[in-house]
Amino acid sequence: MQELTATWMRGGTSKCWVFDRADLDDLGPDRASVLLRVFGSPDPRQVDGVGGATSTTSKAVILAPATTGDVDVDYTFAQVGINEPVVDWGSNCGNCSAVVGMYALRRGWVRPTGELTTVRVRNTNTGALIVQQVPTPGGQVEEDGDEYIPGVPFPGVGVRMWFPDPAGLTTGALLPTGSPRDKLLFEGRAVEATLVDAGAPVAVLDAAGVGLTGSETPAEITARPGLLAALDGVRRQASVRMGLSADEASAERAVPKLAIVAGGPASGEADLTVRMLSMGDVHPALAITGSVALTMAAITPGTLVADHVSPDAEGRIRLATPSGVVVTHVGVLDGTPAVAVTRTARRIADAVLALPGEPSTIGGGVR
Amino acid sequence: MQELTATWMRGGTSKCWVFDRADLDDLGPDRASVLLRVFGSPDPRQVDGVGGATSTTSKAVILAPATTGDVDVDYTFAQVGINEPVVDWGSNCGNCSAVVGMYALRRGWVRPTGELTTVRVRNTNTGALIVQQVPTPGGQVEEDGDEYIPGVPFPGVGVRMWFPDPAGLTTGALLPTGSPRDKLLFEGRAVEATLVDAGAPVAVLDAAGVGLTGSETPAEITARPGLLAALDGVRRQASVRMGLSADEASAERAVPKLAIVAGGPASGEADLTVRMLSMGDVHPALAITGSVALTMAAITPGTLVADHVSPDAEGRIRLATPSGVVVTHVGVLDGTPAVAVTRTARRIADAVLALPGEPSTIGGGVR
Numbered sequence: 115m116q117e118l119t120a121t122w123m124r125g126g127t128s129k130c131w132v133f134d135r136a137d138l139d140d141l142g143p144d145r146a147s148v149l150l151r152v153f154g155s156p157d158p159r160q161v162d163g164v165g166g167a168t169s170t171t172s173k174a175v176i177l178a179p180a181t182t183g184d185v186d187v188d189y190t191f192a193q194v195g196i197n198e199p200v201v202d203w204g205s206n207c208g209n210c211s212a213v214v215g216m217y218a219l220r221r222g223w224v225r226p227t228g229e230l231t232t233v234r235v236r237n238t239n240t241g242a243l244i245v246q247q248v249p250t251p252g253g254q255v256e257e258d259g260d261e262y263i264p265g266v267p268f269p270g271v272g273v274r275m276w277f278p279d280p281a282g283l284t285t286g287a288l289l290p291t292g293s294p295r296d297k298l299l300f301e302g303r304a305v306e307a308t309l310v311d312a313g314a315p316v317a318v319l320d321a322a323g324v325g326l327t328g329s330e331t332p333a334e335i336t337a338r339p340g341l342l343a344a345l346d347g348v349r350r351q352a353s354v355r356m357g358l359s360a361d362e363a364s365a366e367r368a369v370p371k372l373a374i375v376a377g378g379p380a381s382g383e384a385d386l387t388v389r390m391l392s393m394g395d396v397h398p399a400l401a402i403t404g405s406v407a408l409t410m411a412a413i414t415p416g417t418l419v420a421d422h423v424s425p426d427a428e429g430r431i432r433l434a435t436p437s438g439v440v441v442t443h444v445g446v447l448d449g450t451p452a453v454a455v456t457r458t459a460r461r462i463a464d465a466v467l468a469l470p471g472e473p474s475t476i477g478g479g480v481r
Numbered sequence: 482m483q484e485l486t487a488t489w490m491r492g493g494t495s496k497c498w499v500f501d502r503a504d505l506d507d508l509g510p511d512r513a514s515v516l517l518r519v520f521g522s523p524d525p526r527q528v529d530g531v532g533g534a535t536s537t538t539s540k541a542v543i544l545a546p547a548t549t550g551d552v553d554v555d556y557t558f559a560q561v562g563i564n565e566p567v568v569d570w571g572s573n574c575g576n577c578s579a580v581v582g583m584y585a586l587r588r589g590w591v592r593p594t595g596e597l598t599t600v601r602v603r604n605t606n607t608g609a610l611i612v613q614q615v616p617t618p619g620g621q622v623e624e625d626g627d628e629y630i631p632g633v634p635f636p637g638v639g640v641r642m643w644f645p646d647p648a649g650l651t652t653g654a655l656l657p658t659g660s661p662r663d664k665l666l667f668e669g670r671a672v673e674a675t676l677v678d679a680g681a682p683v684a685v686l687d688a689a690g691v692g693l694t695g696s697e698t699p700a701e702i703t704a705r706p707g708l709l710a711a712l713d714g715v716r717r718q719a720s721v722r723m724g725l726s727a728d729e730a731s732a733e734r735a736v737p738k739l740a741i742v743a744g745g746p747a748s749g750e751a752d753l754t755v756r757m758l759s760m761g762d763v764h765p766a767l768a769i770t771g772s773v774a775l776t777m778a779a780i781t782p783g784t785l786v787a788d789h790v791s792p793d794a795e796g797r798i799r800l801a802t803p804s805g806v807v808v809t810h811v812g813v814l815d816g817t818p819a820v821a822v823t824r825t826a827r828r829i830a831d832a833v834l835a836l837p838g839e840p841s842t843i844g845g846g847v848r
Contacts, residue, residue: 162635268529
């Protein structure tokens with residue numbers, strides 16, 4: 115029985131299995147086969163492995179100390195298939211990102227420096243740099259935390275993740291149409307939209323323009339006859355305007371996202387109310403990339419978002435989502451605008467995973 | 482940060498976290514609070530803990546070497562609540578039972594003896610004795626296995642679990658009515674039933690008597706208008722006849738179970754076709770207790786089951802369930818009839834679980 119050392123960590127609202135790249139590569143060049151076997155895939159229940167049988171609990175994080183001077187950690191994200199024997203290496207996961215700094219500190223790859231230690235992380239899937247600020251009170255590595263985020267009923271260590279210079283990653287410009295405000299057709303009439311590309315391309319609409327208050331639950335929005343289809347039509351127009359697709363019919367389902375915004379709730383607990391549509395559904399909270407786009411829009415004069423909100427004295431923006439309030443931060447990093455979100459992280463377990471079968475037959479036990 | 486050693490094992494179709502009782506008790510007398518916190522409960526996603534957010538993946542097994550001469554291991558099962566901060570200690574889990582012998586051998590609590598090592602397990606929840614036969618080829622502890630069971634696409638070590646003298650545990654008699662065959666009313670006409678108490682009380686009906694072939698899928702049975710309600714009416718009559726409830730209205734939902742049987746499939750891969758109803762639904766496979774009852778019925782002359790099947794020369798009975806073929810074994814243990822089922826088990830991981838918070842505040846992090 116071969117074995118594989120791993121650490122199980124919660125990052126934000128995801129559960130992530132963290133591997134030292136050297137340990138994984140000791141088992142051979144086929145990382146995907148090893149991950150599939152230890153996760154128990156393919157199997158809709160992942161009953162014979164460490165996978166949790168949902169997309170947010172079938173995730174792997176592969177880490178190594180970086181060899182270039184300006185980065186501390188190389189971070190590769192793997193979405194491990196559940197029903198299919200496939201590992202997706204094509205994107206990063208914002209939630210799992212939050213575990214990287216804590217893991218690197220605990221392993222001694224990065225030394226704590228004062229109350230807050232900066233860990234520079236390169237995501238190899240996308241090439242993006244993520245600059246993390248991990249609390250190290252008194253210059254010590256600390257695992258117990260007391261911060262909360264929406265969707266997680268237990269506390270963790272609050273890690274601030276900065277995304278430097280997020281504008282135009284997909285289209286080359288923060289405002290792909292050159293304007294902070296465009297007009298699109300919704301149910302046959304013109305409505306104003308802000309088309310922004312930061313973190314990910316997002317089309318922003320005012321809730322009032324589409325007959326909403328903005329504070330509706332996802333179920334209430336879904337229940338409005340024809341509304342999701344009409345909003346998807348607007349989203350497809352935005353895709354063409356942003357240069358993401360040649361025509362509306364060929365717009366991707368996931369890009370751009372659509373955000374419906376309104377002023378903050380009467381309680382005063384947030385500055386902006388957001389309902390995000392992704393893949394044809396209303397998101398239960400807010401994707402990290404979506405929060406980056408809205409924050410960049412908030413600091414851009416003339417956008418629909420800037421009408422409602424601007425950062426407070428500490429550079430914070432508070433976004434009310436269906437799951438609770440998400441806080442983002444605006445700042446400057448390496449001379450360019452940067453946006454940060456705070457996610458909590460926690461080590462769940464240190465583990466040694468059993469890997470059945472001989473090296474040559476890994477993955478061959480599937481039937 | 483306190484820590485707690487544990488082993489994650491698959492037992493049958495369940496995932497079970499296995500604790501050495503001494504390790505758990507080192508953390509204080511309130512085992513339930515410790516389990517709830519490490520599992521991440523209450524939380525419908527158990528995102529901050531080791532629980533898998535389903536009933537079959539939120540289970541704990543607490544083991545200790547037994548101190549009395551006739552038993553090797555004391556085994557306590559805990560069903561850890563997901564949405565509620567409650568641990569249920571009231572029943573055993575047949576699937577998780579399968580990990581006990583392997584764990585005891587690996588820990589050295591039991592020494593291997595030849596090709597097959599017998600481990601005597603006392604379940605403290607029910608008082609039941611389970612006698613396990615664990616493969617130890619060449620007198621060595623072996624963790625790699627090549628046996629399959631329905632519902633698990635990967636192989637494991639096949640552990641045969643004997644349930645000695647299972648007759649009459651609930652009612653005091655294998656045939657609570659004194660007869661191998663009774664008449665009950667189904668849609669206004671009399672149908673034959675076998676009422677048997679072994680492992681659990683079960684009412685057995687012939688598929689043909691209730692308008693079925695026996696090989697219908699659970700969905701097909703559920704889709705028949707009025708059928709589930711009519712069958713539940715039969716089940717409630719059986720409850721009264723077996724002395725389990727004073728009248729039909731007060732029959733429990735879970736007791737007795739109802740089994741619909743027919744001859745084996747044309748493929749010849751099984752001797753009996755079974756569809757089991759429990760808690761108002763058609764079971765996707767067959768509960769272990771149900772397979773024990775049907776096996777005892779098969780060796781009892783005059784029952785509806787004995788009409789279809791008797792054990793083969795090796796004492797085996799093959800039951801065709803919606804998920805695949807389950808094999809049971811008939812034998813004699815300590816001078817009384819005994820029934821065995823084979824479940825596979827596998828060690829998934831050895832782990833050290835992080836337990837946030839001070840001892841006095843365990844469970845206090847919930848909000």
